[in-house]
Amino acid sequence: MPHTAKILLLGSGELAREFVISAKRLGAYVIACDAYDNAPAMQLADAREVFSMLDGAKLREAVAKHAPDYVVPEIEAIRTEVLAELEQDGVNIVPSARATQLTMNRDAIRDMAAQELGLRTSTYRYAENFEEVCAAAEITGFPCVIKPVMSSSGKGQSKVDDAAALQEAWDYAVANMRGDRQRVIVEQFIDFDYEITLLTIRHRDGTSFCPPIGHRQERGDYQESWQPTEMSDAAIGEAQDMARKVVEALQGNGKGWGLFGVEFFVKGEEVIFSELSPRPHDTGMVTSVSQNLSEFDLHARAIMGLQVPAMIRARPSASAVILADRDSDDLTYSGLAEAMEQGADIRIFGKPTSRPYRRMGVALACAGSTDDARRIAKDAAGKVRIGYGE
Ligand SMILES: Nc1ncnc2c1ncn2[C@@H]1O[C@H](COP(=O)(O)OP(=O)(O)OP(=O)(O)O)[C@@H](O)[C@H]1O
Ligand SMILES: NCC(=O)N[C@@H]1O[C@H](COP(=O)([O-])[O-])[C@@H](O)[C@H]1O
Ligand SMILES: [Mg+2]
Known part of the structure; x- marks a missing residue:
């Protein structure tokens, strides 16, 4: 099939699904991989491979079979030593094998941030x-x-x-x-005033930042996010400086191009680095409606060596998650029309099975203020009903 670039996507969840849409709009051919069949991104990709990405031999086999221009990890659980070896052999690992290796485990990235780069952490x-x-x-x-x-x-x-x-x-x-x-x-434990994700893009012309995304977590998992979030210019500047340092340090032998989700806690004027994803971030799903170019579009552009605007703006918007409450492999969804009554949009990820608290979809809303957008998105998420086939 004619294409602009061939992408092997390692991980096929909801973030991969949106990335496939962005990459395919730019003419890419995408092979979606994950440990289970019919994963969200596989349903839209050109081809699929089902295997455990922790299996180094299988990972090598998939790369050899497809000879991709870019290998794009979407989850952390990947045999990253193999990515490092592949990079040595000239395979383009996004954003770099070093970034995937250091962020796979919390200790490696935390030690680098706190000890090597001297960033403030807990x-x-x-x-x-x-x-x-x-x-x-x-x-x-x-x-x-x-x-x-x-x-x-x-x-x-x-x-x-x-x-x-x-x-x-x-x-x-x-x-x-x-x-x-x-x-x-x-x-x-940091008794923070609020926490943010700072989407940071390393691209052919330098580094760009999206307006900060505020979010609320429960059980360590994201429930809602909004953008922009109120933050002083000084605190934004500090977060940007830290984000720049950490993403630059992750370049290693790769190009280091792509979008990163850099997480911070903010208490008063103190900005505390928490962790980062060298790929689109779940809290960044809000950018599907808040920005002209979503985090997925920006990741695709950066990877493919295309322009990324220096200034990215966001209109007041919010996302709220749609969670399952039990195990099932016979899922249906209803209530979308009611959910959309106040102007929200809905994404259903198409995961073939559910389990308690598994994220199955997200509601998205834009409004005059982030408070209104949060209310609309939350209300909409609550109106989507999941049927479990009983
Ligand atoms: N030291 C801390 N002090 C206060 N809250 C914390 C701390 N560490 C984590 N949390 C809370 O738990 C959330 C999840 O933590 P963290 O981001 O480290 O986990 P994670 O499992 O890597 O999540 P994800 O992969 O979804 O980003 C944070 O966003 C924050 O709300
Ligand atoms: N915080 C990381 C994150 O949000 N990752 C996203 O969740 C998927 C796994 O979901 P699952 O566990 O429901 O299969 C991943 O593939 C990715 O899209
Ligand atoms: Mg996190």
Whole structure:
């Protein structure tokens, strides 16, 4: 098939699905990969491969079979050593193999940010057994937050208020971690005023930023986001400086081009670095309606060496998630017309199965203010009904 670029997409969730749309508009041919068939992005891509991306041999095989111009990771759980080897052999890993390696585990990126780059972070220690957890909590104090170093979307994460609750938090982290390394980060709990995602784009002409996105999380997972969010110019400037430093440090031997979601906590005028994704961010789904070019469009443009505006504006907008509440493989959706009554838009991801709290869709709204947009998006999300085939 004629195409402008061939993209092997590693991960086929909702963020990949939107990315496929953006990349295909620019004429790309996209092969969507994930561990399960009929994943959201596969339904729209040109081709699919179903395999575990933690399996290095299978990963190599997929790259050899398709000879892509770009390998675009969309999840963290990937055999990233293989990406580094492929990069050595001339394969273009987005944004770079180093970025995927350092962000796969929380410890690598946190050490780089706090120690090498000197960015302000919460106080933290790592622990590999319960005794070390107790020692770490002595240093961070209470409350603290315990997370597996390998996890995302809040999996295995808990806030701990006193020493009596440490055992439960450790057990919960071990039970919900990804991979085989029993290691957690114990972090000082930051009683922040608000938290943001700063979408940062590294592209052929330099670095651009989107207006900050505010968000609210529950169980460590995003519930709603809005853009722009109120923030002083000084705090925005500080966040941009930190984001620039960290994305530049991730370039390694790759081009380092692409969009990053850089997360910060803000307390008073203090901006505290939390973590980042070297790819579109879930809280950034709001950009599908808030910006002329969404985070997915911007990622596609940056990767393909195309122009990215220096100034990106956002009109007041919000997103609110549509979550499942049980396990099912016989899903239907209704209530979209009611959900749209106040002007919201709805995205249904088309995930073939549900589980409690799995994100199945999102409601999006623009309004005169972010407060109004949040209200409309939340109301709309609540009106979409999921049928579980019972
Ligand atoms: N040290 C902390 N102090 C206060 N809140 C925290 C802390 N660490 C995490 N949180 C809360 O939990 C949320 C999820 O944490 P974090 O981003 O580290 O997890 P994650 O599993 O990597 O999430 P994702 O992959 O969805 O970005 C944060 O956005 C924040 O709301
Ligand atoms: N915070 C990371 C994040 O939002 N990742 C998004 O969720 C998908 C996995 O969802 P699933 O667990 O429902 O399959 C990923 O593929 C990605 O799109
Ligand atoms: Mg996060």
